[in-house]
Amino acid sequence: MALFCDVALPVPLDRTFTYAVNGVVPVVGARVLVPFSGQRLMGVVVRVHEDAPVEEFEIKPVQQVLDDAALLPEELMKLAGWIAQYYVAPLGEVLRGMLPLAAEVKRHFSYRIAEAGRKVLYEGAVKGSSRRSKLTVEEQNREYSVLNYLEGGEAAKMSALRSATGANKGLLEGMVRKKWLVREAVAEERDARRLEKVAVLVGEARLPKLNENQTAILAELAAVGGRMRVRDLRLSLTRAGVPESTLGTLVKRGLVGVEEVKREFWMGGLVAEGGEEADSSAALRNDNQKNRNLRAPEDRTMRAQEDTTLHAQENRTMHAGEKRKKHAHEHALNEAQMEALGTIAVAMEKGGFRPHLLYGITGSGKTSVYFAAMQRALDAGKSALLLVPEIGLTPAMAGQMVAAFGGEVALLHSQLTPDERAEQWHRIRRGEARIVVGTRSAVFAPMVDLGLIIVDEEHDSSYKQEETPRYHGRDVAVMRAKFNDAVVVLGSATPSLESWANAEKGRYARVEMRARVADRPMPLVELVDMREEFRETGQEQIFSRRLMEETQATLDRGEQVILLLNRRGYSSTVLCRSCGEKIECENCAVSMTYHKPVSGNDAIAQPGQRLECHYCGSRRAVPKACPKCESEHLYFLGVGSQQGEERLQELFPTARIGRMDRDTVRGRSDMERLLARLHGGEINLLVGTQMIAKGHDIHGVTLVGVIGADFQLGLPDFRAAERVFQLLTQVSGRAGRGDLIGKVLVQTYHPDHYAIQFAAKHDYPGFVAKEMQYRRWMHYPPFAVLANVVVQSEKLEEATAWAGTLGRWFQKARLDKVRVLGPAAAPIVRLKRIYRYHFVLKAERRQTLSETLRAMLAYAETQGIARRNLMVDVDAVHLM
Numbered sequence: 001m002a003l004f005c006d007v008a009l010p011v012p013l014d015r016t017f018t019y020a021v022n023g024v025v026p027v028v029g030a031r032v033l034v035p036f037s038g039q040r041l042m043g044v045v046v047r048v049h050e051d052a053p054v055e056e057f058e059i060k061p062v063q064q065v066l067d068d069a070a071l072l073p074e075e076l077m078k079l080a081g082w083i084a085q086y087y088v089a090p091l092g093e094v095l096r097g098m099l100p101l102a103a104e105v106k107r108h109f110s111y112r113i114a115e116a117g118r119k120v121l122y123e124g125a126v127k128g129s130s131r132r133s134k135l136t137v138e139e140q141n142r143e144y145s146v147l148n149y150l151e152g153g154e155a156a157k158m159s160a161l162r163s164a165t166g167a168n169k170g171l172l173e174g175m176v177r178k179k180w181l182v183r184e185a186v187a188e189e190r191d192a193r194r195l196e197k198v199a200v201l202v203g204e205a206r207l208p209k210l211n212e213n214q215t216a217i218l219a220e221l222a223a224v225g226g227r228m229r230v231r232d233l234r235l236s237l238t239r240a241g242v243p244e245s246t247l248g249t250l251v252k253r254g255l256v257g258v259e260e261v262k263r264e265f266w267m268g269g270l271v272a273e274g275g276e277e278a279d280s281s282a283a284l285r286n287d288n289q290k291n292r293n294l295r296a297p298e299d300r301t302m303r304a305q306e307d308t309t310l311h312a313q314e315n316r317t318m319h320a321g322e323k324r325k326k327h328a329h330e331h332a333l334n335e336a337q338m339e340a341l342g343t344i345a346v347a348m349e350k351g352g353f354r355p356h357l358l359y360g361i362t363g364s365g366k367t368s369v370y371f372a373a374m375q376r377a378l379d380a381g382k383s384a385l386l387l388v389p390e391i392g393l394t395p396a397m398a399g400q401m402v403a404a405f406g407g408e409v410a411l412l413h414s415q416l417t418p419d420e421r422a423e424q425w426h427r428i429r430r431g432e433a434r435i436v437v438g439t440r441s442a443v444f445a446p447m448v449d450l451g452l453i454i455v456d457e458e459h460d461s462s463y464k465q466e467e468t469p470r471y472h473g474r475d476v477a478v479m480r481a482k483f484n485d486a487v488v489v490l491g492s493a494t495p496s497l498e499s500w501a502n503a504e505k506g507r508y509a510r511v512e513m514r515a516r517v518a519d520r521p522m523p524l525v526e527l528v529d530m531r532e533e534f535r536e537t538g539q540e541q542i543f544s545r546r547l548m549e550e551t552q553a554t555l556d557r558g559e560q561v562i563l564l565l566n567r568r569g570y571s572s573t574v575l576c577r578s579c580g581e582k583i584e585c586e587n588c589a590v591s592m593t594y595h596k597p598v599s600g601n602d603a604i605a606q607p608g609q610r611l612e613c614h615y616c617g618s619r620r621a622v623p624k625a626c627p628k629c630e631s632e633h634l635y636f637l638g639v640g641s642q643q644g645e646e647r648l649q650e651l652f653p654t655a656r657i658g659r660m661d662r663d664t665v666r667g668r669s670d671m672e673r674l675l676a677r678l679h680g681g682e683i684n685l686l687v688g689t690q691m692i693a694k695g696h697d698i699h700g701v702t703l704v705g706v707i708g709a710d711f712q713l714g715l716p717d718f719r720a721a722e723r724v725f726q727l728l729t730q731v732s733g734r735a736g737r738g739d740l741i742g743k744v745l746v747q748t749y750h751p752d753h754y755a756i757q758f759a760a761k762h763d764y765p766g767f768v769a770k771e772m773q774y775r776r777w778m779h780y781p782p783f784a785v786l787a788n789v790v791v792q793s794e795k796l797e798e799a800t801a802w803a804g805t806l807g808r809w810f811q812k813a814r815l816d817k818v819r820v821l822g823p824a825a826a827p828i829v830r831l832k833r834i835y836r837y838h839f840v841l842k843a844e845r846r847q848t849l850s851e852t853l854r855a856m857l858a859y860a861e862t863q864g865i866a867r868r869n870l871m872v873d874v875d876a877v878h879l880m
């Protein structure tokens with residue numbers, strides 16, 4: 001009896017594909033390579049069966065089965081199915097996101113002779129190469145050699161063809177266009193876990209007579225404890241001018257051995273595998289700097305040793321700051337923390353799915369509770385997963401995890417290479433890493449015996465994936481816990497309204513921590529009415545007099561100040577004074593931001609390219625005149641963090657100023673360096689965008705100033721008030737986390753707005769009550785479920801026509817349980833050259849919403865609207 005299997009493929013189609021089983025029978029959850037429209041794709045088997053498909057077209061066989069056992073455990077297969085259903089996303093694309101194993105499959109192209117090619121070859125043999133062609137005789141001859149080479153019928157890789165015939169890619173592609181050849185994309189399995197060579201000093205050997213170069217190598221090795229990656233050693237030898245062959249000589253003489261070991265993966269000073277100490281690995285990483293000393297071989301050993309210790313010390317002080325702070329896991333928990341831990345621990349003991357919302361104000365010590373709960377999970381033989389918004393923004397969290405749990409930890413974040421990601425994935429799958437810390441997609445980590453999932457800062461919008469599948473990591477975490485019978489804890493000082501509503505309904509158990517640790521008071525918040533300020537000073541100022549006064553006083557007392565200026569760049573808009581035209585991006589309907597060129601190494605904006613689009617990244621020079629009316633009166637509006645920094649430099653010339661935004665913090669190491677300078681007191685005045693509000697725990701900060709956070713209140717988004725409240729609360733929470741009480745000054749043009757009023761009073765429950773009313777009246781989440789449907793095309797006419805087609809369908813369908821708003825131009829009507837129209841769908845019940853969305857997609861298909869031109873965003877976080 002013939003066997004078939006259904007395979008989910010990473011293509012934007014809401015269906016699976018049937019293939020014939022060929023030899024090895026794959027199990028559900030295994031990866032297979034299958035042919036798909038001229039390519040070979042990797043997919044995941046979702047069903048094995050005997051039902052011969054009824055369709056007319058030919059059923060192709062599976063080409064290769066990559067796994068003997070299910071790669072994805074059953075609960076992850078279930079979770080994938082749930083996501084596909086809930087977010088109306090193709091299952092194959094969901095699974096692709098779950099399996100970060102692309103690195104294990106190598107893709108390349110190969111060519112095979114086609115019928116037409118054969119004909120040409122035989123005709124050519126008979127008539128000689130007399131065909132009319134634009135090609136030179138030499139190129140024509142080369143084509144014949146390619147055909148000759150492929151005559152046997154086997155496919156050949158491009159590299160083989162090139163070396164045999166000298167044909168380049170262009171020539172081969174030309175032959176494909178003429179249909180002489182067919183090109184095949186080949187996917188091949190490869191082992192992502194590579195080995196690397198390590199040079200080892202052979203201890204026993206009696207030192208014979210050596211030349212200078214040989215001594216240098218031995219000293220180099222001795223200096224780092226006798227082992228070094230050959231790759232690194234080669235690098236330093238080249239720098240010092242020692243010939244590479246010297247290493248070979250030493251190996252031959254038995255003074256140095258070379259071992260092959262499994263490659264270790266390094267993550268910004270933290271060793272993820274096998275290593276115990278963050279410090280020692282960081283010191284190891286610094287070999288390269290040390291190697292500059294290679295010149296004088298005689299005393300190198302000594303000096304290098306000094307260097308090593310020196311580096312280790314530097315690192316220690318770097319990480320710990322001036323006065324060493326205690327790590328979160330080193331505190332004895334206070335009463336509120338014990339109570340929170342108790343609730344979570346009891347839930348774990350009872351077993352089963354138990355969701356919790358941990359509402360703990362800023363500085364209440366949530367992190368320590370996470371650590372303790374994760375330890376409990378480990379003690380019970382379970383594994384634990386901690387999701388964080390962005391590891392790069394809160395490196396302290398990852399560092400403390402490694403310090404507390406050592407080799408048990410796997411870190412998953414966006415800066416890993418595909419190989420590193422695959423390696424971490426397998427470590428977790430094998431049960432070697434039982435503590436996983438990661439960003440959004442880590443929710444798919446193949447944990448063994450998962451007992452606990454924690455979602456830190458659960459309100460953070462970075463948990464929402466803004467590409468297919470558009471899932472929300474927090475909500476997926478809850479479902480994951482459900483399929484795994486695990487406990488899940490959503491933690492925040494400003495929980496999302498969705499989670500809060502779930503707690504109100506009793507779906508989540510609520511745990512509260514309503515005081516700061518060590519009886520530290522909440523900071524005092526003072527509002528500065530900027531309308532008043534303008535009236536009194538007659539000038540539009542960035543910084544109010546009150547804020548300047550307080551800043552000066554705080555700096556004078558030797559304390560630290562943080563100022564939030566939530567826009568990056570220098571000026572957010574360039575406006576023509578004569579005609580009012582704004583300079584917009586040529587790809588997107590948004591104004592371009594002016595970035596002032598900086599001299600020196602950290603010049604980000606290149607001279608002559610000073611306007612940047614924050615949506616597509618395109619750049620251009622500031623025009624000399626308005627592109628529309630040619631007036632030369634261009635006017636720069638909207639203060640960004642770069643300008644803020646410049647002004648502060650003028651106002652407080654002796655302050656030690658730092659800036660934290662996407663332009664100064666590109667990666668995790670930038671963040672680490674900046675935070676170290678803050679902890680150490682090297683910076684006493686920090687200005688930055690919302691990045692500065694993220695969970696940082698800097699004890700010397702006693703003043704937080706907020707400049708223009710309320711412009712967001714005017715954005716066309718029903719979550720605007722919630723976002724402003726969260727941002728104000730989170731940034732205020734950075735003040736007064738040490739021994740001294742903190743103060744917050746909020747400059748605002750809307751001092752009476754409830755989001756600002758409640759934030760000033762640290763009244764989250766008050767804010768939520770008010771905001772819930774508004775959401776109920778307006779039928780917005782959490783009182784309705786919502787989806788954003790964007791119709792998109794590079795052609796404006798197409799986008800509008802399709803929007804019209806769907807609009808008429810919605811009207812005709814007379815949906816009484818779903819409200820449809822639109823079609824309307826999306827708030828950003830053109831983005832990366834794509835025109836966008838949208839509908840917002842609101843329904844009382846989730847079921848109704850997804851049925852409507854599916855019916856709409858089915859109708860769109862009959863109208864020839866391709867799936868990729870319709871973006872369906874269920875539980876959309878941004879409606880832009």
Ligand SMILES: Nc1ncnc2c1ncn2[C@@H]1O[C@H](COP(=O)(O)OP(=O)(O)OP(=O)(O)O)[C@@H](O)[C@H]1O
Nearest residue numbers: 331332333334362363364365366367368517695733
């Ligand atoms: N029981 C305790 N006693 C004293 N200090 C503690 C205790 N628990 C935690 N801390 C310290 O309190 C500070 C705040 O803790 P933590 O960063 O966990 O707060 P949080 O609740 O996560 O706040 P936020 O929401 O602002 O990030 C840290 O410096 C931490 O080391």
Ligand SMILES: [Zn+2]
Nearest residue numbers: 585588613616
């Ligand atoms: Zn753009």
